[in-house]
Amino acid sequence: METAEIRRRFLDHFERNGHTVVPSASLISPDPSVLFTIAGMVPFIPYLTGQQAAPYPRATSVQKCIRTSDIEEVGKTTRHGTFFQMNGNFSFGDYFKEGAVELAWELVTGSQDDGGYGFDPDRLWISVFHTDDEAFEVWKKVAGVPEERIQRMGLHDEENYWSTGQPGPAGPSSEIFYDRGPEYGPDGGPAVDKGGDRFLEIWNLVFMQYERGVSTGPGKNDFEILGDLPAKNIDTGMGMERVSYLLQGVDNMYEIDQVFPVIKQASELSGKRYGANHEDDVRMRVVGDHIRSSLMLIGDGVTPSNEGRGYVLRRLLRRSVRAMRLLGVDDRTLPELLPVSRDAMKSAYPELETDFTRISSVAYAEEDAFRKTLRTGTQIFDLAADETKQAGRPTLAGDTAFKLHDTYGFPIDITLEMAAEKGLSVDADEFRRLMTEQRERAKADAKSKKVGHADMSAYRELRDAGVTPFTGYEELSTDTRVRGLVRDGVAVLVAQEGDTVELVLDRTPFYAESGGQDSDAGIITADGSELEVLDVQRPIKGLIVHRVRVRSGELVSGQDVLAQVDPEWRIGACQAHSGTHVVHAALREVLGPQALQSGSYNKPGYLRLDFAWGQALGPETRSEVEEAANLGIRRNLPVSATYMPLERAKEIGALALFGETYDEDVRVVEMGGEWSRELCGGTHVARSSQIGLVTLTGESSVGAGSRRVEAFVGIEGFRYLAKERTLVSQLADTLNVQPEQLPERISRLVAQVREAEKKLAQLQRAALGTKAAELTGSAKDVLGVRFVAYEAPAGSSTEDLRNLVLDVRGKLGEQQPATVAVTAVGDNGRPTVVIATNQEARNRGLKAGELVKTAAQTLGGGGGGKDDVAQGGGSDPSKVTEALGRVEHLVGETITRGS
Structure with a gap:
């Protein structure tokens, strides 16, 4: 059974049983503290934890996930992979243990002719939490599983108890295991087979039924149970790849239909037969896994870089290239491997084929860059390694590893691999210290600006009172009330003159930074007090938080206030955000539809836009893009914003920002109809002519396959051109020539200086x-x-x-x-x-x-x-x-x- 068919059957089964099918969220996590979506339940956390009311009582999804904590084990075991798919079904206060068990058992053991997976019930084992008598009895009654194949697990076996590690929802879980047979390990069930090679877990059913209190010990599951939750939830996760390799009769997840074609291609390119040599097999499995993971990450808008998600992608691509080199292939390999992975995955994710031009250009550019890096960096490494060995030291210095990473782009794991090949270790502690110092320096300014605390409870309490309605599309001044004040993550009742605090209003006209648009500026006034708005953020979905400085008077929680956005700031913000859409449309008009936006930032008078493109834009192309943008402005195109279902927006061709998470209903901003149509929550002008002017000021690389353009907008664009005009005039006066004669005159002077330097x-x-x-x-x-x-x-x-x-x-x-x-x-x-x-x-x-x-x-x-x-x-x-x-x-x- 193909993996795409396993996916289809899962969704069909639960849709027939009253579940809303929810599309997979992006691999980019909606939680800024986590790089990637690591589990199927991540998009549903607000509903499972009670932060928000669920829009449906039952849901099902097949969620794309990335985990890299075990990246060193990839290829070595049967089940460690970086990209995987988690099938899940969820109940928000609807059915509970009996319903979850019944639905799971029906699908797992149901006949393949009737839409099930057809697993032999006699080879399935169950684990339950050691005190969960209810689950034990449900498995016996509903599924008919014999008692001897239902095993109880203890509190500290994290496989059978779920919690976030913080006060909140918690509950026992129950897992379904498949017995692969005695050739894979000892008898006696999953409790005996600790390695999980024989009794393979395929599905975990979590029963969220308790409210947990504070920790009572050092472990994640050491806490006090406060009582039952008001609404009991179900959260399940089935490992798609595990089910695939069981149903396809192969030995591991690397040999399933969505991965093995890449391994086969790597085998043919290298001339190494898969299965003949363990080390070669591990390398080929690394290639199979990492190529697929890279394909999916780039598909969701991640581009290679030296930080965060981009660094993970860079590691995956570079580990793939190096594994192929160790297999004896020195030529470019991604053009041979990536299309194979696309073809294996496109039946489940057709957008990979539609968007392959962009995806491949990013990947191929990274390989080309790394091939150059390998040539230079390997020489540096070899010299350092030889000096280390000559000095009789067993460990390569941490600053050498850091230099290889920081200057030459070597991921640390590649340095570790190369060192091991020479019989050396690496001072990883020193490397990590240097990396931490670098990251802390880079993050210092950003941290000082953003709202964010490890303890989010104060914000959650304010969010429990409801979402913060945004009135800024219709008005710049709003009568409202102070819902709450927060200082250093703790709720306070009063803010005095000179204090800087975070403020939540019942409703607000202030735009919170999002979608690339900077937050609004302005003031909030009340009787005898005035506050300057410094920043506006959304630390929790639906909650708008204002960072303010009390200029005069005092502010009290519950007080009535007037929130006023600076109108000049908002005009500039609208011009810049609309200008970003115009530049995006111009890039696609000049370069083609593959020049898709991958990120942006705009504030009054300024914009920058990152887009998928593999080479620098020449002066003529930049001028063409600039002219196309300003012609769009000159056409005085109408700008409209319409709310519609996400699927409808996709049908009409609205462009979405890669990696952005969208609700089921989205806001579509159009300029001149099809010329520019994007999903966007930002503020905009009413007609394109109100942007005034777009002046491109720079174009640069921001990673393999990704470029950035910058521009001034409106009055700032005019001031930029006026400044350049003044500079040209001064140069012309100094050199005593007409402005149009400057290029020739300056070229002649440069040639004379170079000749003098030569002499x-x-x-x-x-x-x-x-x-x-x-x-x-x-x-x-x-x-x-x-x-x-x-x-x-x-x-x-x-x-x-x-x-x-x-x-x-x-x-x-x-x-x-x-x-x-x-x-x-x-x-x-x-x-x-x-x-x-x-x-x-x-x-x-x-x-x-x-x-x-x-x-x-x-x-x-x-x-x-x-x-x-x-x-x-x-x-x-x-x-x-x-x-x-x-x-x-x-x-x-x-x-x-x-x-």
Whole structure:
């Protein structure tokens, strides 16, 4: 039975039994604290936990999921994968244990001819929580499972008790296991088979029935039960891939129909037969899993980067490429593998075929970038690994691993793999420390701006009073009331003058930052008090929170207030957001429909837009896009916003932002009908001409297969052009030419400067050439070693320094006495040092590579090379004289030790 058919039967079964079929949410988690959707229940958390009323009593879905915590085990076991699909059915206060068991058993054991899976009931085992007598009896009564095949599990077996780890809903669970037979492990049921190789769990039924209190011990399941929940819920999860490999008669999830075609292709490309060699098999399974995961992630709008989700995608793609290289394939492989994965997955996810041009361009660009990285980074790694082994150390330094990651884009797991191949470990603790320092620096500004606390209980209590209606589409000023105040995550009753607090209103005209649009600015006033609105966010779905500073007076919870958006700010925000839609439409008009938006940010006067494209836009193309955007503005197109079901919006071609989570009813913003039609909750102008002007100011790469354009909008666009006009006028006056003559005049001046620099370099080289003879006559004696040190003039190149030390060494000779020649230059903030030694010096233990490290470290950098000549550099040019002195001192120390 194909995986797509298993999926269809699951959804059909529950739809026939009164469940609403809910499409899979994006792999990008709606919870900003989690990178990916990791379980089928994630989109339903607000309903399961009671934060929101469920829009239906029963639901079912097949949810796309990504988990990377066990990425090192991928390919090694039968069941560890990064991408997987979780089939689920959910009851929100409707049926409970008996209904869940009955529905699950009917599907699992039902005849394949009647739409079931046809599992043999005699090979199915059940686990229940050790005190859950009700579930035990339900399995006996409803499913007819013999008592000996129903096993009770204890509290600390997390497989049979569910909770969030925080106060809230909790409850026991019950799992269905399939017995694969004695050849896979010991008899005695899942309680005996701890590895899960014989008794394979295929479905977990969670019975949410209790309200849990605070922790009473160190474990996740150490807590006090406060009582029964007012509404009991069902949350189940069936592992699609596990069911697939059981029904398809294969040994593991990598050999199912949605994965194995990629393994087969990898086998053909490498000439390695799958099943012949364990290490090769693991590599092929890694490729099969990671290619599929990458396909699905890019399909949901993730692009490679060095942070967050993008970093996970980059790891997956690069691990795939490296696995193919270890299988002996040095050529590009993704163009051979990715289409195979698409064809295996498209029956379940047809959008992969529709969007494959964009998906493939992102993946192929990343492979090309990584192939270049491998060439450069491998040389750096090999040098560091060889030095580590020569020094007799078993561990590669953590800062080397960090440099490989930060500078050359090596995921740490690839560095670990390469180190292991050379018999080395890696100082992973030091690597993680450096990574943490970097992330903390990067996040500091963002953290200071956003609303967010580990404890969200204060916000949840405010959300329990209802959603915050947004009135800003219709008005900029709203009479409202203070629902609550929060300071540092704790509810407070009063805010005094000078305080900065978070404020929730009963309704608000202030737009909360979302969909790429920055939040509104303005003021909130009450009797004798005025508050400046600094930021507006949605920490919980449906709740709008204002961060405010009390300028004067005092604010009390429950007080009536007037919320007023700054009208100039809102006009600019509308222009910028509508301008973003215009630029997106212009990009698609000029480049084609594959130039889809993947992200955006806009605020009054400014916009940036990320889109799928694999190469830089030339000046002519940029001008064409800019003209298309402004022509759209000039056409004075009507702008409208309409609410409609999500499926209807997709039918009419409304574009959705990749990775964004949408409700069942969505807001569609149109400009001129089909010219621009997007799902959007932002604020907009009434007609395109009100945008005024769009001026593109930059275009750059933001990752493989992804570009970014930036623009000024409206009055800011005019000011930008006026500033450029002034600059052109000043240059024309300075050079005494007409503005249209500037390009030719500046080109001529640049050519003259380059010629002058060339002549100057020639003169410097000639001067250095004559300097060699002078230096040989002034060599210093350091314990019998002729030592020559010279601080070259600024502007000397590394090649000049190298030629000089070799010339000095040549004039002094390779034989006795020993000679060390050192040159250094401190230029443009990047000092350089070059050292050469003759044969006799090397015989006495003076090696250029070791000497240059001391000099480079003094300069705040590093270096290396061969024993006869080496070079290095640093960041502190003021230390050049000190570096030369350190080398002289080390020469003396080395000779002393040798004698």
